[in-house]
Amino acid sequence: MSEGTLHVAVVGAGAAGTLASARLLDAAVRTGHRLRIDLIDPAPETGRGVAYATPDPRHLLNVPAGRMSALSGDGDDFVRWLADQEHRRVDPAEYVPRDRYGAYLADDLHRSAAAGAGTATVRRRHDRVVAIARRPVSGSNDAVHLRLRTGETLDADVVVLALGHIAPGSKWLPDGLQDASHxxxxxxxxxxxxxxxxxxxxxxxxxxxxxxxxxxxxxxxxxxxxxxxxxxxxxxPHAAAAAPATAVRQVPVVELRDLAQLKRGVQHRAALCRRRYGDWRPAVDELRPHIALLWQQLSFQDRERFLTGDLREWEVHRHRxxxxxxxxxxxxxxxxxxxxxxxxxxxxxxxxxxxxxxxxxxxxxxxxxxxxxxCTGTEGRVRELTDPFVRSLLHSGIAAPGPHGLGFDTAPDGRLTAADGSTAAPVWTLGQLRRGNLWETTAIPEIRVQATELAARILDLARAPALT
CATH class of the missing domain: 3.50.50.60 (FAD/NAD(P)-binding domain)
Structure with missing residues (x-):
C-alpha cells in the first residue's frame, strides 16, 4: 500500500466487476479510507459485460425490475432509476430489456465515484489481464503483479476477479464442427x-x-x-401474476440427512403451494436464501448425484x-x-x-x-476452459478448482484458496466463480450481497497493519 492508499485491481467490468467497484468506493467513503481502483476490461462499455450488452429489445431481464436493485439495502433503486430515465411510472413487476440494466449499473458506479471524488477513485482501463503473480513486498504481505495484453504491467495490493461470462462448453462438439465456418x-x-x-x-x-x-x-x-x-x-416461465406475499415465507433450514430428504421436502412444499395458491413457484423461491447452506450440508456424493441426475430439472424450475x-x-x-x-x-x-x-x-x-x-451456456468446470488467464491462475497455484471442479475454491469471504494450501494471495472473486462452494451465486441478488461483503472485508484488512 503506497502513501496510505489502497490499490485494488478489479478484473472484469461486467455486472460483477462494476458492482464490486461501486461497493468498494462506497465503503471507502463511509470509512474515510483512501482507495484507488483500476477497473480492467477490454469491453468498450462498463456495466454491460455479455449479459447486458445485447441491443435486442426482445432480450428481457429474467426477473422483474423490482428485484434487480444494485443496492442490497434499497430494493427500489433500479425501478426509480428506470422511471427517471424513461419519464414514466415503472411497475416493479415489469420485465425490461436487458440493455437498460447495463446502463443502470454503469450509472451506479458513476454515482459512487462522484461521491468519493478526491479520496476514492476509479480508473477504467480498456485492456485485458493475461496473467497475475504474487509479488513479495518487504515488511508486509504479498501484493499482486498484473500483466496486461498490451504488455503493460501494474502492481496492486488486492485483486478482485469478476470474470463474468466465460465461453460456452464445447465437449459436445463432434469432429469437424469446431472449425466450420457456419x-x-x-x-x-x-x-x-x-x-x-x-x-x-x-x-x-x-x-x-x-x-x-x-x-x-x-x-x-x-x-x-x-x-x-x-x-x-x-x-x-415465471407466473403471469406474482404469488401472494404470504406464499413465500422464510423456511427453517434443518440438518439434512441426504439429497433424498431434501427432494422430498421440496416436493412436499410444491404440492402444498399448488393446493393453497395454485402455483408451485413459491416453494422454489422460498429456498433461495438458504441454498448455499443446503448445498454445503449435502455430502460430496449427494452433490455429485444432484449434478449428474437432478441438475436440469432444478434449473428449469429455478431459472425461469x-x-x-x-x-x-x-x-x-x-x-x-x-x-x-x-x-x-x-x-x-x-x-x-x-x-x-x-x-x-x-x-x-x-x-x-x-x-x-x-447455446449450452457457460462452462462451469474451470479445468475444461481454454481461456489463457484462467489457465495461468490454475498453473501458478494462485487458484484451485472449487468443489466438483466448479469455479475456484474460495474461503467463506470469497478469497481464493491457494492450490498448495499455503497462505492465499490477496485475490478475491465473486459471482459464478464461487459456484462450487455456494452453488447459488450467479444472479444479481447474490452478487450484490457478495460485492458489499467483499468490499467491507477488503477495507477491514487494509486498516490492519497488513493484509492477512
Whole structure:
C-alpha cells in the first residue's frame, strides 16, 4: 500500500466487476479510507459485460425490475432509476430489456465515484489481464503483479476477479464442427449472429435461457429454428401474476440427512403451494436464501448425484424465463417455426456447396442447416476452459478448482484458496466463480450481497497493519 492508499485491481467490468467497484468506493467513503481502483476490461462499455450488452429489445431481464436493485439495502433503486430515465411510472413487476440494466449499473458506479471524488477513485482501463503473480513486498504481505495484453504491467495490493461470462462448453462438439465456418461458438460475442443466413434453417444446441433469447432473435417466416439438448427441457416461465406475499415465507433450514430428504421436502412444499395458491413457484423461491447452506450440508456424493441426475430439472424450475418470452416461443412452436428435440449432435459436416452444415442427431433426425449455434451456456468446470488467464491462475497455484471442479475454491469471504494450501494471495472473486462452494451465486441478488461483503472485508484488512 503506497502513501496510505489502497490499490485494488478489479478484473472484469461486467455486472460483477462494476458492482464490486461501486461497493468498494462506497465503503471507502463511509470509512474515510483512501482507495484507488483500476477497473480492467477490454469491453468498450462498463456495466454491460455479455449479459447486458445485447441491443435486442426482445432480450428481457429474467426477473422483474423490482428485484434487480444494485443496492442490497434499497430494493427500489433500479425501478426509480428506470422511471427517471424513461419519464414514466415503472411497475416493479415489469420485465425490461436487458440493455437498460447495463446502463443502470454503469450509472451506479458513476454515482459512487462522484461521491468519493478526491479520496476514492476509479480508473477504467480498456485492456485485458493475461496473467497475475504474487509479488513479495518487504515488511508486509504479498501484493499482486498484473500483466496486461498490451504488455503493460501494474502492481496492486488486492485483486478482485469478476470474470463474468466465460465461453460456452464445447465437449459436445463432434469432429469437424469446431472449425466450420457456419459454427457459432459463442452467440453473445458482438456480431456473432451477423452471418447467420436468413434463408436456411438453424440448429441451436442447448435449450436453456440462452437458447430462448437466441431463438427469439432468429425466428422468422421462411426459416425454422431447431433446438436440441439431451433432455429437451426448456426453462419454465415465471407466473403471469406474482404469488401472494404470504406464499413465500422464510423456511427453517434443518440438518439434512441426504439429497433424498431434501427432494422430498421440496416436493412436499410444491404440492402444498399448488393446493393453497395454485402455483408451485413459491416453494422454489422460498429456498433461495438458504441454498448455499443446503448445498454445503449435502455430502460430496449427494452433490455429485444432484449434478449428474437432478441438475436440469432444478434449473428449469429455478431459472425461469419472462412470460413474454414464453409466449413468443410457444407461438413459434405452434406454427412450426421453432422445434425442440431431446437428442445429441452425432455428426456435423460442412455441406458440399459450402453453404451450410449437414447435421445428424442421435435420434436419427438429419438436416442441412445454415448455422449451428452453441447455446449450452457457460462452462462451469474451470479445468475444461481454454481461456489463457484462467489457465495461468490454475498453473501458478494462485487458484484451485472449487468443489466438483466448479469455479475456484474460495474461503467463506470469497478469497481464493491457494492450490498448495499455503497462505492465499490477496485475490478475491465473486459471482459464478464461487459456484462450487455456494452453488447459488450467479444472479444479481447474490452478487450484490457478495460485492458489499467483499468490499467491507477488503477495507477491514487494509486498516490492519497488513493484509492477512
Amino acid at each position: 459454427f457459432v461458438a459463442d452467440p453473445w460475442q458482438p456480431g456473432a449472429l451477423a452471418d447467420v443466413p436468413d434463408d436456411h434453417d438453424v440448429l441451436l444446441v442447448g435449450t436453456g435461457l440462452t437458447m430462448c433469447d437466441i431463438a427469439n432473435s432468429l425466428v422468422r417466416p421462411g426459416r425454422t429454428v431447431h433446438a436440441v439438448s439431451r433432455h429437451g427441457l426448456l426453462p419454465l 424465463m419472462p412470460p413474454a418470452t414464453d409466449r413468443a416461443l410457444a407461438a413459434a412452436r405452434l406454427v412450426g417455426l421453432l422445434t425442440v428435440q431431446a437428442a445429441e449432435v452425432s455428426t456435423a459436416r460442412t455441406s458440399e456447396d459450402g453453404l451450410g452444415v449437414g447435421v445428424r442427431l442421435s435420434n436419427g433426425w438429419a438436416a442441412e442447416v445454415g448455422a449451428v449455434i452453441n
